[in-house]
Amino acid sequence: MVEERVVRQALQSVLHPKLGKSLIDIGLISDVSIQGESVKVTLALKSYRSPLRSFLTSQIEKAVGALPGVASVQVEIAIMSREESERLFPHPPLKGVEKVTRFLAVASGKGGVGKTTVAVNVALALARQGCKVGLLDADIYGPSVPMMLGVTETLDQVNGMILPLEKYGLRIVSLGMTAGQNDAFIWRGPLVSKMLHNLLDQVQWGELDYLVIDLPPGTGDPSIAIAQALPHCLVLMVTTPQEVALADVRRSIGLFHKTGQTIIGLVENMSYFLPTPSAQPIEIFGHGGGEKLSQETGIPLLGRVPIELELRQGGDSGIPLMVSAPESLAAVVFQEIGRQILEINAASV
Ligand SMILES: Nc1ncnc2c1ncn2[C@@H]1O[C@H](COP(=O)(O)OP(=O)(O)OP(=O)(O)O)[C@@H](O)[C@H]1O
Ligand SMILES: [Mg+2]
Known part of the structure; x- marks a missing residue:
């Protein structure tokens, strides 16, 4: 069975396209759970309709799916709280x-x-x-x-x-x-x-x-x-x-x-x-x-x-x-x- 540490390490290579930083480092991976050869990764986004949703999902599936001992990857979406969203994407003042x-x-x-x-x-x-x-x-x-x-x-x-x-x-x-x-x-x-x-x-x-x-x-x-x-x-x-x-x-x-x-x-x-x-x-x-x-x-x-x-x-x-x-x-x-x-x-x- 793959270890969580290894999965998180693999996710270091997935970068947020706007912020240029790893999803792990900016705290967008809110959970990793492993059951046998199935890995579930929870990705935090601003909304379900985020334009990045399908891009990031496929990047995560690719990175984690390539690990030995992983047969399937499921990406679940969680919605960030307003505070989290403001911390990551501060609005320029109107x-x-x-x-x-x-x-x-x-x-x-x-x-x-x-x-x-x-x-x-x-x-x-x-x-x-x-x-x-x-x-x-x-x-x-x-x-x-x-x-x-x-x-x-x-x-x-x-x-x-x-x-x-x-x-x-x-x-x-x-x-x-x-x-x-x-x-x-x-x-x-x-x-x-x-x-x-x-x-x-x-x-x-x-x-x-x-x-x-x-x-x-x-x-x-x-x-x-x-x-x-x-x-x-x-x-x-x-x-x-x-x-x-x-x-x-x-x-x-x-x-x-x-x-x-x-x-x-x-x-x-x-x-x-x-x-x-x-x-x-x-x-x-x-x-x-x-x-x-x-x-x-x-x-x-x-x-x-x-x-x-x-x-x-x-x-x-x-x-x-x-x-x-x-x-x-x-x-x-x-x-x-x-x-x-x-x-x-x-x-x-
Ligand atoms: N309490 C009221 N008594 C009498 N007429 C009313 C009352 N409230 C609203 N109206 C009338 O009902 C019509 C619809 O009201 P209004 O345009 O304020 O609704 P709205 O919810 O903003 O509509 P829309 O969804 O089209 O924006 C208007 O002609 C308005 O003058
Ligand atoms: Mg109106």
């Missing part, structure tokens, strides 16, 4: 967001649940509570922040840095402000990642207490790109009361946990409808989804936003509810969500 204190991504597993509505109104709620706030529309497939905030201007550049537009006290950037707003963008994974990287690196966000990031639906490349570029980004998860929406949100929560992100809270949107202020609430989309998810995951439910005609009208007309009707029930809920975000963050400092 210039544009150097002076941003906190990042808050608004996400959901599902489309159309109100992420952008929540992102815009929570950003305004934080601004009303005295914070300096930026809003990045990271929905590169269907940027809707410009429409919701009634922004029609395009972005300017100074010394190679993009300047955010200021409206309603927010600094705003969206790809919808760089091209025709009806353009449908079709980006591939690596391009998405580069594009979002640029929106953080090459936009002069300046000093901000919060940069709120409106993510596209789902667990696709943009969410992963933001998680990788901003490992300390907090996540606000939007759901609706329906059971079908919950399944997608659970999947999305799983992804953010896997990438080491902290989900700061849940927001249940379109929770109920009040035909008149004193009427019984009508629960059009069912009941209790947010609460159920909160109990299941331990993530606090920060608010239940009612269905309000003015909220939709505000979105369509470019004047968000926090501006057009700050005393409305939904606006009060947004204000309360903002207050809790500040409280949670103050407690975690």
Whole structure:
């Protein structure tokens, strides 16, 4: 039977192509186990989709398979912790967001649940509570922040840095402000990642207490790109009361946990409808989804936003509810969500 020491020695010859060092020396071989003539090597990677996965696997199989007494080699993948990944591959600082204190991504597993509505109104709620706030529309497939905030201007550049537009006290950037707003963008994974990287690196966000990031639906490349570029980004998860929406949100929560992100809270949107202020609430989309998810995951439910005609009208007309009707029930809920975000963050400092 081959000895573990011999296997590890053979693995010294397998180099990480980017770092130029042996996988053993940089700690990427997290385990070697031997049973008879079968050897199992555990390789730690940043993600299952790492482009190096098949290359390194075949190099390991070759190096270990050539040893006498080895009949089969199995390479198992383990995902590195965020700390390990940062130690090995430190990110160059993103210039544009150097002076941003906190990042808050608004996400959901599902489309159309109100992420952008929540992102815009929570950003305004934080601004009303005295914070300096930026809003990045990271929905590169269907940027809707410009429409919701009634922004029609395009972005300017100074010394190679993009300047955010200021409206309603927010600094705003969206790809919808760089091209025709009806353009449908079709980006591939690596391009998405580069594009979002640029929106953080090459936009002069300046000093901000919060940069709120409106993510596209789902667990696709943009969410992963933001998680990788901003490992300390907090996540606000939007759901609706329906059971079908919950399944997608659970999947999305799983992804953010896997990438080491902290989900700061849940927001249940379109929770109920009040035909008149004193009427019984009508629960059009069912009941209790947010609460159920909160109990299941331990993530606090920060608010239940009612269905309000003015909220939709505000979105369509470019004047968000926090501006057009700050005393409305939904606006009060947004204000309360903002207050809790500040409280949670103050407690975690
Ligand atoms: N609580 C609400 N009451 C009334 N209308 C709402 C409410 N929340 C969202 N809407 C409306 O529902 C539509 C979808 O909302 P929004 O664009 O915020 O969802 P989204 O999750 O960002 O969608 P996408 O997945 O396409 O990015 C919009 O027309 C918005 O104005
Ligand atoms: Mg949206």
